[in-house]
Amino acid sequence: MVSSVPIKTEPMIVNIGPQHPSTHGVFRMRVTLDGERIINAEMVVGYLHRSMEKLAEERTWTQNIPFTDRMDYLAAMTGNLSYCHAVERLAGVEVPERAQYLRVIFAELQRIASHAMANGTFVNDCGAWQTPLLYMFREREKILDLFEMTCGARLTLNYMRIGGVAFDLPDEFMPQLRTLLDELPARMDEYDDLLIDNEILLMRSRDIGILSPELAMNASVSGPMLRGSGIAWDLRKADPYGVYDRMEFDIPVGYNGDCFDRFMVRMAEVRQSVRIIEQAVEQLPPGPYCADVPLNLRPPAGEVYSRIESPKGELGFYLVSDGGPTPFRFHVRSPSLMNLSALKEMVVGQTVSDAIVTLGSIDINVGEVDR
Amino acid sequence: MALLARWYDVRDLGNAVAGLMDALRDAGASEGLLYVVAGLLGALGILGFVGFTSVINIWVERRLIGRIQVRKGPNRAGPWGLLQPIADAIKLIQKEALTPKLADSAVFTLAPIVIFVPAILAFAVLPWGEGMVLADLNVGVLYILALGSTSAIMVFMAGYASNNKYALMGSMRVIAMLISYEIPTVLALLGVVAFAGTMSLSGIVAFQETHWSWLIFFQPLAFLIFLFGASAELNRSPADIAEAESEIIAGYHIEYSGMKFGLFYAVELVNVMAVSAIIATLFLGGWWTFGLNEFVPGWMLFIGKVYAVYFIFIWFRGTLPRFRIDQLMAFAWKFLLPLSLVNVLLVAVEVFIWTEYEISAGIVLPIFAVVNFVLAGVLIAGWARVMTRNYERFPRRARLVSEIDVPLPAQSGSAARAEA
Incomplete structure (x- = not known):
């Protein structure tokens, strides 16, 4: 006679992070596992909190620019740009034409660098042993070289200023940019062949971590994540800032909202960024690169919310001025934090391996999540 | 001819062992002893090979992976980084277990x-x-x-x-x-x-x-x-x-x-x-x-x-x-x-x-x-x-759209937000 003895099982709680190679920093995911399957997930953020929003209230408007470098340190240019853009709108500063174009060039270069990093680490999370990451680093390295020759820094750039940019282009910039722009499309074709047509990568990321368009909108997800879910929304077109309304480019959109869609949207966005840079270089006018803005700027009392399309999504700054030399309130709407909010819905029901891939496809930056 | 003969000896390492066995047999060793000596020699040879390759393979693997990943791989310790495995081993032995x-x-x-x-x-x-x-x-x-x-x-x-x-x-x-x-x-x-x-x-x-x-x-x-x-x-x-x-x-x-x-x-x-x-x-x-x-x-x-x-x-x-x-x-x-x-x-x-x-x-x-x-x-x-066959439901390249296009959902709240 067969008697069935129920085996006592209990769910296992595992902390993925804060020290884990695939959490992209010190993000922590407290998951409850049934075998390998996740039955509950809890996001814990705050390990990299540096109190930037409060600190910024004690510093002058110009002194706050370096803080924006250290939020999304993989895309410091766009952090700079968003903040400067907000202050300019608050203070009514007119930015010279050349500075606008330089900002577009650098913001798009930064987008390529950030997407290269995002896609490299994403494939790394899928289990490739560093190779795609190092291939992507090859491109990122050249962009960082361009940054270094322009402003002296590679990571925390501090290049944008209120009213323009800090330095004009050096003479050797344009030839190097030209070489980069010429070789990037061929390199992207190579990566497409190696990665997008890779069966294992497809198996690991297709139908994994599906984010429905409804959930994406309700969770106010933005950037490549939103576009991966099939919504053609890009602030560069929806709410053009700077000279983006003079640029011609397309919005890459995914089909299914899974990890692979987000990955291929980023791959396609790199090509679009190359297109934008080509146009910006062509139209780049001579002239001053920075408006004459007093160092001790005192914007009139009031408030502003200004947003740009950073590589990770909608990066907005909500600034309140009481007419003094420092901001009264300095609030950041960071895309990484907002994009994380949908993570629980995406990972519950998946295995641990899928959760890692899903997290990798969101492309968070903990410096920006916690600020 | 002498050279050729010696080359032949190197060609098959078994010959050297066989020579040793013959010498031992001439010296009056028993078959049991010969069996043990031959076994030990073979085992030592294999252990030597395994030990040597597991050290050198660390270098081989890291070096080749480095080449695959468009970088150089270990190249600091010794010529072409050959001493890297030794350095690694010394580090590991020193560490607390x-x-x-x-x-x-x-x-x-x-x-x-x-x-x-x-x-x-x-x-x-x-x-x-x-x-x-x-x-x-x-x-x-x-x-x-x-x-x-x-x-x-x-x-x-x-x-x-x-x-x-x-x-x-x-x-x-x-x-x-x-x-x-x-x-x-x-x-x-x-x-x-x-x-x-x-x-x-x-x-x-x-x-x-x-x-x-x-x-x-x-x-x-x-x-x-x-x-x-x-x-x-x-x-x-x-x-x-x-x-x-x-x-x-x-x-x-x-x-x-x-x-x-x-x-x-x-x-x-x-x-x-x-x-x-x-x-x-x-x-x-x-x-x-x-x-x-x-x-x-x-x-x-x-x-x-x-x-x-x-x-x-x-x-x-x-x-x-x-x-x-x-x-x-x-x-x-x-x-x-x-x-x-x-x-x-x-x-x-x-x-x-x-x-x-x-x-x-x-x-x-x-x-x-x-x-x-x-x-x-x-x-x-x-x-x-x-x-x-399941993976071919969707194309593998992103769709390119030139204008923003937000499908408005039924809920008015999110629609208003998307338009804002």
Whole structure:
């Protein structure tokens, strides 16, 4: 006679992070596992909190620019740009034409660098042993070289200023940019062949971590994540800032909202960024690169919310001025934090391996999540 | 002429041993003593080879992976970074070997030591050259398969004794994976054994020599199945789910530090060498290389082939992402197992035709080779198509839209937000 003895099982709680190679920093995911399957997930953020929003209230408007470098340190240019853009709108500063174009060039270069990093680490999370990451680093390295020759820094750039940019282009910039722009499309074709047509990568990321368009909108997800879910929304077109309304480019959109869609949207966005840079270089006018803005700027009392399309999504700054030399309130709407909010819905029901891939496809930056 | 004679001695290391044996016999040693001395010498030779290669392979692997990843690899310690493994070993020995408080310390300490045993034992039955085999077992293939399946126990010992959730997950994965991959690899080797008509490894090499061809030409399907099955059993990419750096950090050896970790690291390299040597023996003719072994020492050719196979494993590791555990299981059960069953059936029919009708090997073997190659290609391509049909529902390139386009959902709140 067969008697069935129920085996006592209990769910296992595992902390993925804060020290884990695939959490992209010190993000922590407290998951409850049934075998390998996740039955509950809890996001814990705050390990990299540096109190930037409060600190910024004690510093002058110009002194706050370096803080924006250290939020999304993989895309410091766009952090700079968003903040400067907000202050300019608050203070009514007119930015010279050349500075606008330089900002577009650098913001798009930064987008390529950030997407290269995002896609490299994403494939790394899928289990490739560093190779795609190092291939992507090859491109990122050249962009960082361009940054270094322009402003002296590679990571925390501090290049944008209120009213323009800090330095004009050096003479050797344009030839190097030209070489980069010429070789990037061929390199992207190579990566497409190696990665997008890779069966294992497809198996690991297709139908994994599906984010429905409804959930994406309700969770106010933005950037490549939103576009991966099939919504053609890009602030560069929806709410053009700077000279983006003079640029011609397309919005890459995914089909299914899974990890692979987000990955291929980023791959396609790199090509679009190359297109934008080509146009910006062509139209780049001579002239001053920075408006004459007093160092001790005192914007009139009031408030502003200004947003740009950073590589990770909608990066907005909500600034309140009481007419003094420092901001009264300095609030950041960071895309990484907002994009994380949908993570629980995406990972519950998946295995641990899928959760890692899903997290990798969101492309968070903990410096920006916690600020 | 003197030079040639000496070259011949180098060609077959067995001659030197035989010379020593003769000298001992002349000195009046008993047969039992001779047996022990010969065994010890062979074992020392194998241990020396394993020790030396597991050190040098650290450098080989890191260097080659570096080249694959458009970087230089270790190049600071010594010429071309050759001393890097030594530096690594010194560092690991100096480090503290921690044992977690709640770990089962006896099992925890034992696991990295015991795991070395099957890895080294596999080398005992491999023919290094003509007559250069330590133990010419007549069930060599069976012996190797038995050794391969024991390594799961050691991995589970390590993972379970660590008392760590990640380690437990890693060891559970490895048990599931090893048991699944046992079956296709055994069936793949069954094809080889049936074709060669012997289980002895030197017998299989002799079969390849008599028929003037490597078994890879008659058993391409078995070769591929064994290659993938072995890469799963080795815990190497694309099947390195047991250590899965990006998921469960290091899996079963997450809690190991110092030289205990170093042993796990080294045993991985020894295992790769063992599997490469098995593949080289079974499918690539062992020391026999189309008559080239008349001029070059057989053991050199053998080691060359071992490194050629090892290079394939390094290449895998440098280029492929990792499967998920259920996909890896599906790959074993739905892909490799049916193919290996078809292969066994095919071999059975071919051997039956060959022996029953007593056709000469010269006529029948080329036909078998062509048939098997064509069938292997058709089966793999066809079955792969069936398996991956789900992934073609959506295009693989992003759709390009030139204007913003937000589908308005039913809820007014989110619609208002999207328009804002």
